Amino acid sequence: MALRLYDSLRRDVRPLTASQADGVFRFYNCGPTVYAPAHIGNFRTFVVNDLIRRLADRQFGPGRVKHVRNLTDVDDKTIRRAREERRPLADVTRQWTEKFHRDCAALNCLPPHVEPTATGHIPEQIDMIAALERRAHAYRTEDGSVYFKVSSFNDYGSLSRLKERELKLGSALKATTADSDEKEDGSDFALWKGHKPDDGDVFWPSPWGPGRPGWHIECSAMSKKHLGDTIDLHTGGVDLLFPHHENEIAQSQCCNQQPFSLHWYHSEHLLVDGKKMSKSLGNLYTLDDLTAKGFSPVAVRYALLSGHPRKQLNFTLESVHAAEKALGHLRAYAASLPATGGDPATLAPVIAALEDDLNTPAALGALFTVVNRGTHGVDAAGFAEVMGLLGFDLRTTPTAAPEAPAAVRALADQRWAAKAARDFARADALRAEIAQAGWTMLDRKDGFSLEPNKR
Ligand code: AMP
Numbered sequence: 001m002a003l004r005l006y007d008s009l010r011r012d013v014r015p016l017t018a019s020q021a022d023g024v025f026r027f028y029n030c031g032p033t034v035y036a037p038a039h040i041g042n043f044r045t046f047v048v049n050d051l052i053r054r055l056a057d058r059q060f061g062p063g064r065v066k067h068v069r070n071l072t073d074v075d076d077k078t079i080r081r082a083r084e085e086r087r088p089l090a091d092v093t094r095q096w097t098e099k100f101h102r103d104c105a106a107l108n109c110l111p112p113h114v115e116p117t118a119t120g121h122i123p124e125q126i127d128m129i130a131a132l133e134r135r136a137h138a139y140r141t142e143d144g145s146v147y148f149k150v151s152s153f154n155d156y157g158s159l160s161r162l163k164e165r166e167l168k169l170g171s172a173l174k175a176t177t178a179d180s181d182e183k184e185d186g187s188d189f190a191l192w193k194g195h196k197p198d199d200g201d202v203f204w205p206s207p208w209g210p211g212r213p214g215w216h217i218e219c220s221a222m223s224k225k226h227l228g229d230t231i232d233l234h235t236g237g238v239d240l241l242f243p244h245h246e247n248e249i250a251q252s253q254c255c256n257q258q259p260f261s262l263h264w265y266h267s268e269h270l271l272v273d274g275k276k277m278s279k280s281l282g283n284l285y286t287l288d289d290l291t292a293k294g295f296s297p298v299a300v301r302y303a304l305l306s307g308h309p310r311k312q313l314n315f316t317l318e319s320v321h322a323a324e325k326a327l328g329h330l331r332a333y334a335a336s337l338p339a340t341g342g343d344p345a346t347l348a349p350v351i352a353a354l355e356d357d358l359n360t361p362a363a364l365g366a367l368f369t370v371v372n373r374g375t376h377g378v379d380a381a382g383f384a385e386v387m388g389l390l391g392f393d394l395r396t397t398p399t400a401a402p403e404a405p406a407a408v409r410a411l412a413d414q415r416w417a418a419k420a421a422r423d424f425a426r427a428d429a430l431r432a433e434i435a436q437a438g439w440t441m442l443d444r445k446d447g448f449s450l451e452p453n454k455r
């Protein structure tokens, strides 16, 4: 069997192939913007990409996969954060890059082979913009910016099917109009942003004067530099499909005169109460929020993989509880296995489900069918291989949930009593006092528990 993945451009499930003569599979995954901790919604995308990486390693062999994942370390958000904190931009982005690496390691995500940064590739981005200008795909504006001329690229919109949604076109394109009033057309997007006072000391010299790159050009430039003009797979969360990936295709193909990515894959969002988990909605959990509640990172990974990656997944604490329990079963099972003597066919359905467009729910279902049947036909090495593909490190165990101090527990008892006596004013006052002390009281029908405040 070979790994088959849905392709957002051709809209069908297709095998992944290494297209070039050297047999190296070229894989680019859009990485995080480093100005705050990544939330577990972001990590759903990175864990799914880690699964692709592990399956690709298995298929193409060691040294035959080149995985590039960038760091966006200059944009409006990173600059705003540095200004608010009165710190140099590089300080802020270094802090959050290090945090991102720690979280990735805790979630057992393999590091990419190359992790390029936008600020580390300014000359490459400038070269690309200059090439686009020479080919009349870009134009300058009075304020020292450069824009991509969308009407100069016939294929624009093929990934997001913009042209087929003509009625919605106007509103969809408005999403990109925030750049400037100086654009010739609302759908054009910034390749280079002329320096503005808000950018402070964040600027680089360029043929168009001081400024900084637009967001989209970094991925086109870094993918060209590290993987070449044509790559085998490009991935990201669905929100990147338009405009980010549409713009990457336009930039790369107009500059290189070659097809850009041969396969596009987008994973769906993690939701909370039906809404996308996002920094702007403030409905997010970080990995630290969950480990503070006593969950192990491997259970978070399990929970993030429990839904089909191309379907939205509603996040609940119960799902991490359930994951912790499932991992407990897997640990006990692993410990009971003989070292050798297994039949590889026994666990093959698990791998087949993963290779079938990352059908993780089916894979976990097949896994537990085998586990529940007993150890017959499975040995430790075969089981470890499957755990390795899923990235479940069974050696890690949950940390004990932190216990609230006695004074907080006493307040909680008083509040429980006040509630029972229907003295809600007093119960609310006590809840506020408990929150002040850094704890949240979670009520159930038959009792309560105390958890550290999320913030
Ligand atoms: P950002 O740091 O905002 O550039 O996002 C990094 C990655 O996380 C991108 O691939 C996004 O598509 C993805 N992402 C953002 N929010 C979510 C979410 N709620 N669920 C899954 N992926 C997400």
Ligand code: ZN
Pocket: 030, 031, 219, 244
């Ligand atoms: Zn990107």
